[in-house]
Amino acid sequence: MTGLRLPEADAGVLARREEIIAALRAIVPGEGVIAQEREMRPYESDALTAYKQLPLVVVLPSTTEQVAQVLRYCHENTIRVVPRGAGTSLSGGALPLADAVLLGMGKFNRVLDIDFPNRCAVVQPGVTNLGITKAVEHENFYYAPDPSSQIACTIGGNVGENSGGVHCLKYGLTTNNVLGVEMVLITGEIVRLGGKHLDAGGLELLSVIIGSEGLLGVVTEVTVRLLKKPDMARAVLVGFPTSEDAGECVARTIAAGIIPAAIEMMDRDAIAAAEAFVNVGYPLDVEALLIVELDGPEAECAHLLEEVSAIARVCNAATLRVSTSEDERLGFWAGRKAAFPAVGRISPDYLCMDGTIPRKALPLVLARMRELSETHGLKCANVFHAGDGNLHPLILYDANKGEMDAAEAFGADILRLCVEVGGVLTGEHGVGIEKRDLMPVMFDEVDLAHQQRLKCAFDAEGLLNPGKVFPTLHRCAELGRMHVSGGQVPFPDLPRF
Amino acid sequence: MTDVLKVADEAGLVAAVRAALEAGKTLDVTGRGSKRGLGRPSQTDWTLDLSGLSGVTLYEPEELILSAKAGTPIAEIEALLQARGQMLAFEPLDYGPLLGTADAAGTLGGVIACNLAGPRRISHGAARDHALGARAVSGRAEAFKSGGRVVKNVTGYDLPRLFAGSYGTLAVLSEFTLKVLPRPPMAETVVLPGVAPEVAGRAMSAAMGSSCEVSGAAYLPAPVAARIPELNVDVPAVALRLEGFEPSVRARRAMLISVLMPFGAVEVAEDAASAAIWSAIRDVRPFAGTGERAVWRLSTAPSAGPALAAELAETLGAEAYCDWAGGLVWLLLPGEASQAEAVRAALAPHGGHATLVRASAAERAAVPVFQPQEAGLAALTRRVKASFDPRGVLNPGRMYAGM
Structure with a gap:
């Protein structure tokens, strides 16, 4: 492991391991508690595989009551807990700790209720993202957020990370598509927020639980919105001589009042890697490639494809293909969807970054990234959710040649650059451990203290997923202190009437 | 006579909250006062007036973002957006007509603080779904920021x-950043007249469950429908809005008419008539000018709405109509008494919450204005409040007694 600090393991907890395992077995019988090293190996990392750590013990409850008992026990005995869905986090959100119980939610895999009249479904958190769509597609409904890992990632993990996907600009992130949750606090209390109605009522706690990266509670049930599938989707594939032209095309499309279902951009290196891998006919002599997808009634798709094509031509499009069949549309996407494995084929290792920038800053950011690429001596290919400014630079490196530190330094420089141009550290992958120490680039101490106090309101002892998101662990008592001078100070500088 | 602290910038805001903390006083946080009648009646020492904290600070139509100070009139923001063919897609309602205050008088801060959303809630989400970033001052008299100025961001908690x-x-908002969206060039309303509540529920479900992309769905019983002249009906009616580019709206109109075929023949209201219908539904205009008769806002499972509205009208001698495809019920009681227990008991089997939005101060002090919470959630809510405002300086008691 490189320079990343994780909370120091509690020797007292490590010493009580056998006792803790026995107590957990009393709550979750049989194979629901995994304590053998060999069997815990699959849980030692998530999709940020550069970091590995065996947990104290793995527990796989199958009922909300078991989750409540496990958390209550851990709370009463001051034992840390790391929740985990499918382990597809790219930011290390589910990385175990040596002295923490790893709480796997994989057994919560049932769809509980499909309610078409109310256009929602109630599912357990271990149901996969795609599994929700599979359960409702016979009636032509679907669940909109579509992170690239949707075949494997679970809705519980999506809630934890506020996952996005390529269709976010039009259909929103997880937070815009979840109506309610049942969750268990670290104390073992079960709390329900929202339901089949549109607004939860009371304080909007659902909005902070979504995207809280497992630091506030453990979600045991999720009510999601279902959408009717659009009649059709069509796409246009446009090559541009410069990234500026491609960026201008996106800006003008949106200025024309068009919100496409998806707008994806790839740079020359990403195009080359993808085309070499899947051979779908991407133009290789362009600097930037756009895939613009329109969905809706046939008449709308036809109308908007003409509009977008006209805009693209004005923006110096070098090549332009409109999909004429579903196969052709899927072909356009095949290259984009294969971009990560395609890069994996040309490089032993790669690091996938996830910043968001104002779209207008794209040419500047790409130029600066080329300079950074030279400084760090590593190549970088770019795929970009161009509609919402979410950039995924793929940094190519070889861990066996000792390049991991350089890759991480390059990645950190890219994220600093994103913040510098008015963007943010993470658009959809989460902070986790990966971007934790960069949080001060975006937030000052006062900003972070307000977030951490919210954490204290849910988990006063800091037992849930410690070491993630926040660069410094503060004790809640210390954060809560407030100094107010006791005197009756008047208010001289403000007008009164 | 309470003291009014009028602030002009964020430093003044910090100073005002600090002064209240140091003097042990509480603050009534207000913009232009248009929504003062919402929530529990406040008994605060001082008023914190944000109307001087005004102005759009950033508007980038091509990035789909707008930032403005909290006291900026919402009408100013909407006019600015309209000039560039954009809009606040959550279509914030104006409580002016219902509360008997001036029309279009609210501020951005008030719209956000009340999470106001209109008929387009069903397709585009509530105010919170367009929230991107905030600068604010907590009850600790500290200015802080959260979120960002881009439309996709998961960095830190979504404050x-x-x-x-x-x-x-x-916290007192000082500046807020929102996602804005293009304004659809065309809108029209398909009206299905003469439907009983149960049929209305099924018709709205069918429309919402189709690929017609309905962006407004309301059920209006006869007396309510009659007060919206542009509907041109004196019988109960379902109204469904279609918005978008012309070829798309035309195609979806044909599709929607065929989806509604089993429920009856329809009429179509276009352009200005369509806009007037949704403005009336959004701003609860059918219940305007009814003095201090109690008005409730019920949020429930959409399929339950029409029947619940009919049941409440029948049992309480009330009037009710549904927006949000049935998920929002506006209820006008026959008198000033809120009948809170009866309203909430009728709602309970369907899930959701009931908020007393208009009633005398005495009535709003006597019954829970917001839906009472279960003990665990109530305790969590109080801890969250205390984490931002440990001394209870900001709008104490506005939502829940003692918080």
């Missing part, structure tokens, strides 16, 4: 969304 609907009880 801007938490502030939406917090009625100023957590």
Whole structure:
């Protein structure tokens, strides 16, 4: 492991391991508690595989009551807990700790209720993202957020990370598509927020639980919105001589009042890697490639494809293909969807970054990234959710040649650059451990203290997923202190009437 | 006579909250006062007036973002957006007509603090779904920021969304950043007249469950429908809105008419008539000018709405109509008494919450204005409040007694 600090393991907890395992077995019988090293190996990392750590013990409850008992026990005995869905986090959100119980939610895999009249479904958190769509597609409904890992990632993990996907600009992130949750606090209390109605009522706690990266509670049930599938989707594939032209095309499309279902951009290196891998006919002599997808009634798709094509031509499009069949549309996407494995084929290792920038800053950011690429001596290919400014630079490196530190330094420089141009550290992958120490680039101490106090309101002892998101662990008592001078100070500088 | 602290910038805001902390005083946080009648009646020492904290600070139509100071009139923001063919897609309602205050008088801060959303809630989400970033001053008299100025961001807790609907009880917003969207060039309304509540529920479900992309769905019983002249009916009616580019709206109109075929023949209201229908539904105009008769807002499972509205009208001698495809019920009681227990008992089997939006101060002090919470959630809510405002300086008691 490189320079990343994780909370120091509690020797007292490590010493009580056998006792803790026995107590957990009393709550979750049989194979629901995994304590053998060999069997815990699959849980030692998530999709940020550069970091590995065996947990104290793995527990796989199958009922909300078991989750409540496990958390209550851990709370009463001051034992840390790391929740985990499918382990597809790219930011290390589910990385175990040596002295923490790893709480796997994989057994919560049932769809509980499909309610078409109310256009929602109630599912357990271990149901996969795609599994929700599979359960409702016979009636032509679907669940909109579509992170690239949707075949494997679970809705519980999506809630934890506020996952996005390529269709976010039009259909929103997880937070815009979840109506309610049942969750268990670290104390073992079960709390329900929202339901089949549109607004939860009371304080909007659902909005902070979504995207809280497992630091506030453990979600045991999720009510999601279902959408009717659009009649059709069509796409246009446009090559541009410069990234500026491609960026201008996106800006003008949106200025024309068009919100496409998806707008994806790839740079020359990403195009080359993808085309070499899947051979779908991407133009290789362009600097930037756009895939613009329109969905809706046939008449709308036809109308908007003409509009977008006209805009693209004005923006110096070098090549332009409109999909004429579903196969052709899927072909356009095949290259984009294969971009990560395609890069994996040309490089032993790669690091996938996830910043968001104002779209207008794209040419500047790409130029600066080329300079950074030279400084760090590593190549970088770019795929970009161009509609919402979410950039995924793929940094190519070889861990066996000792390049991991350089890759991480390059990645950190890219994220600093994103913040510098008015963007943010993470658009959809989460902070986790990966971007934790960069949080001060975006937030000052006062900003972070307000977030951490919210954490204290849910988990006063800091037992849930410690070491993630926040660069410094503060004790809640210390954060809560407030100094107010006791005197009756008047208010001289403000007008009164 | 309470003291009014009028602030002009964020430093003044910090100073004002600090002064209240140091003097041990509480603050009534207000913009232009248009929504003062919402929530529990406040008994605060001082008023914190944000109307001087005004102005759009950033508007980039091509990035789909707008930032403005909290006291900026919402009408100013909407006019600015309209000039560039954009809009606040959540279509914030104006409580002026219902509360008997001036029309279009609210501020951005008030719209966010109350998480206001209109008919387009069903397709585009609430105010909070468009919240991107916030600058605010907590009850600790500290200025802080959260979120960002881009439309996709998961860095840290989503505090801007938490502030939406917090009625100023957590922090005083100083500046807020929103996602804005293109205004659809065309809108029209398909009206299905003469439907009983149960049929209306099924018709709205069928429309919402189709690929017609309905962006407004309301059920209006006869007396309510009659007060919206542009509907041109004196019988109960379902109204369904279609918006978008012309070829798309035309295609979806044909599709929607065929989806509604089993429920009856329809009429179509276009352009200005369509706009007037949704403005009336959004701003609860059918219940305007009814003095201090109690008005409730019920949020429930959409399929339950029409029957629940009919049941409440029948049992309480009330009037009711549904927006949000049935998920929002506006209820006008026959008198000033809120009948809170009866209203909430009728709602309970369907899930959701009931908020008393208009009643005398005495009535709003006597019954829970917001849906009472289960003990665990109530305790969590109080801890969250205390994490931002440990001394209870900001709008104490506005949402819940003692918080």
